[in-house]
Amino acid sequence: MSKANIQWFPGHMHKAHKQIKEVLPQVDIIIEVVDARIPYSSENPLIGAIREKTPCIKVLNKADLADPAITEKWIEYLEQDQDIKAISITTSKPEQVHQITKLCEQMLPHRLGQDKQIRAMIMGIPNVGKSTIINILADRIIAKTGNEPAVTKNQQRIRLPSGIMLSDTPGFLWPKIENANSGYRLAVTGAIKDTAIEYEDIAYYAAEYLIEHYLPRLQQRYEFEDVPQSDHELMELIAKRRGALRAGGHFDIYKVSTILLNELRSGALGPLSIETPEMAAVEKVEVAELMALQAENKVEKKKSRRRKYNKRK
Numbered sequence: 001m002s003k004a005n006i007q008w009f010p011g012h013m014h015k016a017h018k019q020i021k022e023v024l025p026q027v028d029i030i031i032e033v034v035d036a037r038i039p040y041s042s043e044n045p046l047i048g049a050i051r052e053k054t055p056c057i058k059v060l061n062k063a064d065l066a067d068p069a070i071t072e073k074w075i076e077y078l079e080q081d082q083d084i085k086a087i088s089i090t091t092s093k094p095e096q097v098h099q100i101t102k103l104c105e106q107m108l109p110h111r112l113g114q115d116k117q118i119r120a121m122i123m124g125i126p127n128v129g130k131s132t133i134i135n136i137l138a139d140r141i142i143a144k145t146g147n148e149p150a151v152t153k154n155q156q157r158i159r160l161p162s163g164i165m166l167s168d169t170p171g172f173l174w175p176k177i178e179n180a181n182s183g184y185r186l187a188v189t190g191a192i193k194d195t196a197i198e199y200e201d202i203a204y205y206a207a208e209y210l211i212e213h214y215l216p217r218l219q220q221r222y223e224f225e226d227v228p229q230s231d232h233e234l235m236e237l238i239a240k241r242r243g244a245l246r247a248g249g250h251f252d253i254y255k256v257s258t259i260l261l262n263e264l265r266s267g268a269l270g271p272l273s274i275e276t277p278e279m280a281a282v283e284k285v286e287v288a289e290l291m292a293l294q295a296e297n298k299v300e301k302k303k304s305r306r307r308k309y310n311k312r313k
């Protein structure tokens with residue numbers, strides 16, 4: 001399976017990044033919404049870099065689709081940062097969404113009282129559920145929701161019934177996903193469009209992960225007892241069960257990919273998490289090393305250009 005870098009940075013995302021930098025000095029707290037199934041891959045590394053000491057609530061949304069035991073581990077891991085409080089929610093339970101307001105008030109007691117106001121900014125990559133959360137907090141429909149990434153395009157400010165002034169930002173991803181695994185996980189959950197990576201590759205990535213972490217679920221769902229020795233073998237087993245076999249022993253890869261990804265995304269395989277804090281910790285180190293190497297190469301290239309230039313002179 002090829003692991004390509006994904007370039008996916010629509011124009012309005014550049015704009016959002018600029019807007020956020022501009023408004024951040026007027027913000028008391030950041031509400032960063034991530035997908036509870038992939039809290040590391042669905043965060044935006046730029047937010048970490050821009051926010052500095054601004055307090056942050058990490059909202060692990062779509063907790064109904066995630067593995068509760070792993071979500072707990074994530075909360076513990078994220079709260080190692082003193083400026084961060086983490087909470088897991090499902091928007092079908094509005095009382096959980098309203099916990100965000102309570103957390104804001106607990107974290108910023110000095111912004112409560114007459115003539116005072118908490119100024120919060122909600123952000124997150126496309127399709128994590130920002131608009132749904134805003135509509136619940138505002139108690140009316142203000143933001144358009146939908147299961148297609150990048151529905152929210154313009155920034156707006158809303159005064160919530162709780163008194164909090166909430167700025168909304170368009171969903172944005174980082175310019176380049178340095179960690180190929182994150183790209184695949186985003187694609188598995190549907191956070192990036194299926195056209196960004198080869199569709200079958202996404203399914204194979206999911207298959208490999210599911211065999212390692214959720215084999216009993218697969219066996220139950222697709223009614224087999226064997227232990228697949230590879231992602232391909234799992235796909236073949238699913239093909240047999242779901243009538244996707246072709247003449248000559250081949251199977252319809254696209255059809256099986258669709259079955260697996262649809263069932264995973266819809267929660268039919270049960271709540272599952274696609275990454276753990278341990279995986280994130282390892283990958284963060286790898287990304288940092290890669291970035292350092294890239295920076296070193298850049299300096300080397302610059303030096304070599306200068307040497308050539310000086311020689312010519």
Ligand SMILES: Nc1nc2c(ncn2[C@@H]2O[C@H](COP(=O)(O)OP(=O)(O)OP(=O)(O)O)[C@@H](O)[C@H]2O)c(=O)[nH]1
Pocket residue numbers: 061062063064065089090091092124125126127128129130131132133144145146147148149150151152153170171
């Ligand atoms: N299963 C599940 N789905 C959710 C949850 N919250 C939101 N969704 C769904 O996720 C999809 C995206 O929700 P939105 O609220 O439009 O996401 P957004 O972050 O505003 O998206 P952009 O406008 O692209 O930035 C919709 O289909 C929602 O119904 C949740 O807690 N659980």
